[in-house]
Structures are given as structure tokens and as C-alpha cells.
Amino acid sequence: MDLTRHYFDLLGLPVDYSVDREKLSVNYRQLQQQFHPDRFVSAADQERRFSLQMASRINEGNRVLRDPIERAKYLLELQGVEMGTDGETLRDPQFLLEQMELRENLEEIQQDIEGLERFVEQIEQQIRQQGERFSTQWQESPEQARTTVQQMQFFQRLIHQAELLLDELI
């Protein structure tokens, strides 16, 4: 079972950090219309298995290409660059200091729904900016691009923490 076509190719998009979300959605829906298990309910066992694998892969491709951090990681992966540990990022004192401040900030607002929602927006904005930097780096300087992604992941963790807190409050 050949599932080696990479996600950009599978979803009909050029290999690039910037993604036409509308086109991604259209292509995604078209693919699922064809391959989804609902189309193979009465089919032979092996067809159903293939359909399941294919639909799962299409879903995964859609998820990865749609998410700025996953997409960045995937682009690096396609280039043979492993994400590895957070090494370089953990050695950047400026960045770590900023992260600590943000964490303290988060602790102060942990009971404040509106504060938390604003915090999430703020961090999402940071991630977007990091994304723009990534798009200029990934082809020419993959090592730097990797550091950028690691930083994006730190920010993502902050959002995750904030969302856990929001879950408790709402």
C-alpha cells in the first residue's frame, strides 16, 4: 500500500510555508468525498481497510498543513532536518527570560477569563510573527528555521496552559 505521497502533493498544494487555506479546504473535501469510509460501507474488507488508511492520511495531511507549527515542522522534515531537542532555544537567555515573564503573567491572570483570552490572542500573534520569520529561513537556513520552530513551540505551550486554565473557568 503506497502511502508515500507527501502531504502537499496529496492535498494538491505547492510545497511552501504559505498556504492557500481556501484551496486546501476545497481539495480536502474533494478527497474525502472519494475516499472516506462512508463510501465503502458495503465494500470488500480490503477496500474498507484501504479507505480507512487513506482517509486517515488525508485527515492528517489537512491537519498538518493547516497548523502553522505543524506545517513548519513538516517542511523541515521533508528537507531531512530533525526537530531534535530544544537545545539552542534553551541556551538563549533573552528568549528564556521572555518566556518566564509570560509565565508569571499567566499565573497572575489564571482566574481572569477575559485576561486569559487576551493572553491567548497575544501569543497567537507572536506565533504568527515567528511564522513569517520562518518562511524566510526554511529554505536557505534550515538550522535557524529549526530554532524558530522551537520558539514557536514554547509559545504554543503557553497557549496550551492558558487553555487548560480557561477550561476550568468556563
Next chain:
Amino acid sequence: MALLQISEPGQSAAPHQHHLAVGIDLGTTNSLVATLRSGEAETLVDATGESILPSVVRYRAVGEPPVVGKMAEDASVEDPLNTLSSIKRIIGKRVEELDEIAGQYPYTFAESDSSVPRIATIAGAVSPIEVSAEILSVLRQRAVETLGGELEGAVITVPAYFDDAQRQATKDAARLAGLKVLRLLNEPTAAAVAYGLDSQPEGIHAIYDFGGGTFDISILRLTKGVFEVLSTAGDAVLGGDDMDAGIARWMGEQMGVEALSAHSPALTRYLLSQARDAKERLTGRNETPLQLQFGELPEWSGDFTVAQMEQLIAPVADRTLRIVRRALRDAGVEKGEVSEVVLVGGSTRIPLVQRKVESLFERAPLQGIDPERVVAIGAAIQADILVGNKKEGGLLLLDVTPLSLGLEIMGGMSEVVIPRNTTIPVARAQEFTTFKDGQTAMSIHVLQGEREMVVDNRSLARFDLRGIPPMVAGAARIRVTFQVDADGLLSVSAREETSAVEAEIEVRPSYGLSDGEVEGMLKDSYRFAEADRDARRLREQQVEADRTLEALEAALEKDGATLLSSEERAAMEQLMDDLRAIAESGQAREIEKKIEYVNRESEFYAARRMDQSVQQAFSGQRIEDISK
């Protein structure tokens, strides 16, 4: 053979035949069966013309079939221990998990080694799966008699928030009732289908489903015939029953009873019944007289006002709103972006509930279709599509898994492998390693839930991966793959990559109902007409052989000439001839092996077809690979 019928979506074996299929709403309080006839969806009625079947089963004596429905419901006060209702609240749960709801119901749970709860009745100890099977059986019978033929399958609805164990248990109940499950469909999604929202302009819709026992909210986006669920949230133990319980407690207090559980089950049943009646009477009325009398207790009569009732039930309603807000957040949708709000389930008839929902969304909700029937109707529409009655395939539903799925890792922590609201089907893998030198086995504990600690999540299954070659700690690479199918059911497999040692498990819930137990129930059941298991196996293999042959034939006809060389084509023809011969005269096991052989030998052809199909999917838009 392994060929996807990629350009003939929805078509099944006999394209010109109409296939009988139904949709079943297996509800906490009421159940219904519906089907599509002459293009119209209709619920099927019993001999008295009633389509609603109360989900109540009364056991009378050992060996006697139980009474199901209205007659059982009528006996619930006089025979509370043998008349089982709201079984949907218990299905899929382990004995240890029942404490919080058990107090509400007057059942006696039988002693048992297994963690499957069994309720003690006069006819013996019964599990929730068997009880649900009795209900499904009645509906199946009704459908077969009304439609005049065997059913090819049924779409059975489940609350969107049902976890893996509850879904699996529902599927087991259907099997026991002799039904082939085409799909387990989430109730809110079914409602969206019923409202024909697909015929409306594209938009984002919210389905608020408040039934007798469960609450679900789903946020869906509809675009050009594809329904995508953006998020789903809910509470599988929050429903009308809880409102009744609140009212019943108050009524008990009026009669001088502090704790209902300290009294007889019959009193609980009586008060719950009075509570529900009063609640229903107050829909459209401001007050209703109550006359409560039971046994030796002081009688109480007085007026019960809407205001009083609303005060008692408001906390339950408010909890649903909190869950709605969370679903909106998960979906990344503001309440103003919602085009339509659909109300589903009996509890949405209550004016207070309607007011609160309208106030939250700042728009009047859609209620055109009877909120009690809408789910069965949606299921019937989907069943019709899945069984192949629609030429163009029709609407496509992309649903999500409602609860995060994960594994136990060191320190009693739960690590998420598939987060909630991930579109299904989905497959994801995680790598782990050994923590001791020479470790040869690894315990895998599968969990469902959002919490960080294992103890706070739902344990789905445990299994061991054995035979890991002894290595230095941290050297082994154990890849655990989670696959969630379109029914929302999880399969887990684990493989040690360096040695290729494998283990696979279809997640059988920790509550422990194994394949063997279900088979056992099938054999013992008086409904199980076929004594000869071998005959059934043979037929199953013959059907599978037919499907395999049809798929290969259709494929060859379509692109055998373009994708295969003449030798390859001849090889396929030979495979088919061999399979045909064995299917006619062989034993089940022989046919099975032949099918496996044919599949393996034709897999290369399937891969080519698959690739071509992907290639053609957006004809002309594909970009050459930049990197491989």
C-alpha cells in the same frame, strides 16, 4: 483483491436494487426506528400506530422473553426492580463507576467478578448490553415486518460525547440483536442531516441536543455537501432525568423524606414519575396541582408553579450553557457566527431551556422537526446513503472524536496521542522506550479524557507488549499506533521497531466484555435462530468473496486496459476464476484463505489505482514534487 471503487462512490453490489436500511435512535427514555421510503424519511410505527418505543424492559420470569416498551413502562411503579429504564446511562460503564448515578435508580446490582455491571432481576442477572439488545430487537422486528424484508443494516445513533467503551457496548448490543451496524452516528450530526441543512446556504450551525439522559452540543460547518464537525462537547450523564431527580427530591421533602435512597425503590420510582409528569404539564401552563401520596408517608397536596420548577431545574440547564461556551471556544467560533441553532431531544421542549438557549445565541432556534424524532430521521437518511441507495453518494459527514485519547506514561501522567475534536478517521503514532536495562515487556494503558493524571481519566484498556529483545534502557523504540475509525472506535497496536515484535488489540474496554462473551450471549439467546455457526461463517465468506470479485471486475472494466499489462490482466482473471471456484464448493476457511491470497496478489494493482485516483483528484492542479 484490494481495489477501491474510487469513481463509483456509494455504489454497492447490486446497483439497481433498493437496499433496506434503517436509522435507529436508541434513546435514554425513548427509542425509534425510521427509514427512507419513496424519498421521504418516516418513523415506523407499532401495531397501535405509535412510533415511540419507551426504552423500558421488564423481566418477568426465567426463560420468558421480557416485555419492552409502553407496557413495561406502565409496570415500573409496581415492579421497580425488574423494570429497567434509562439503561443508556449505565451501558459501557464499569461497576465502580456507577456510584454517582446508581443512587438515582432503584436497581440492585448483582455480585459479579467481571466489571460489567449486571442488574439482578427475576429472570437472572442481565447486563446493560443485553437490555439494550432487547430494545433494538423490537425495533428490528418492527422494521422487518413493516418493510417486508431483511435489513441490510442500520445506522445507530449515540451521544456525540459517548466514549469508546460506551460506543463499543452499543455496537455489541446491536450485534446481539441481529443488526449489522452501518455506522455509529453522533446524535447532533444526525439532527443536522435531518434538518436538511445541506440544502441551505453554507454556514456554521449549532446543534443543542438535550435528552433524557445525555447532553450534547456540536458545532458544524456545512460546505457544498460536506458536513464538518468543528467541535463537540457534552455530558453523558446530564439530561432530563437529572431535572426530574431535582424535582423528585423536592417532592420527597414536602412529604417529609430527607433522603430518597434511604426509602424503598418504589417511592423513588413514584416520585420520579410524578416529577416527570409535573414537568411536562408545566410546559404551557403556569401551575399545576399536585397530590402526592405513598404508603405510610404523610400526604401532600398543593400547587406546583413554573417558577418553583424553574428554580429546581435551572442548575441543570445552566450546566449545559457552560458546555456550549466551551464547544464554541474549541471550534474557534463566536456565537454571532452561528447561522442556525437546532434543538433536539425531549428536554428542549421545556420553555426555560428554550429561553436560555435563545438568549445565549441571540437568535431563535430551529425546532420544525419533532425534537424526539429528528435524530432517528437523520439516521435513516444516512443509512440510505451508506447502504448505497443514492447514486451520487450524497452528503458526506466528517465527524470528530469527542474526547482526547492517550497513554499512561511515567509518573501516573496521561499523555495525549489524539486530542479531542480531531476529525476521524485518524491514525497517529507515538514512540516510547524502555526505562530499565534488559526490559523485555512493556505495559500499555490506554486512556480517554482531558485530565493530566491517569486516575482522572477513563481507563479504556490495558495490554502488554512482550518479546522485546533485551537492550540497554532507552534503546528500544516502541511505536504505539492509535487508529480511530469512522464509528469513533479505537484500535491500538504496538510494535518494537528494532525487532519488529508486534502486538495488536482492538480496544476492548476495561469493563471486559470479550468477543467470547458476546458470542456466548448470542448462542444462549432464545432469539438466536441459527444454531449452526458453521453455516453462518460459510455464508459470511461467500458474501466477502462476492464483494471481492465484484470489486475486481469493476476495476478491470474501468482501467484494466490502461493500468495493467496483458500478462498482469490475465493473472487477475486467473485469480478471479480460482476464487469463484472455491467460493462455490469450498469450506469457509478455504474461501477465507483464497480471499487473502487474491488480496495480496492484486495489491500492486490497487496501489496503482489509488495513486491514479489521487493524481486525478484535482486534475491539472498537481505540482511536481520538490523534495522526496
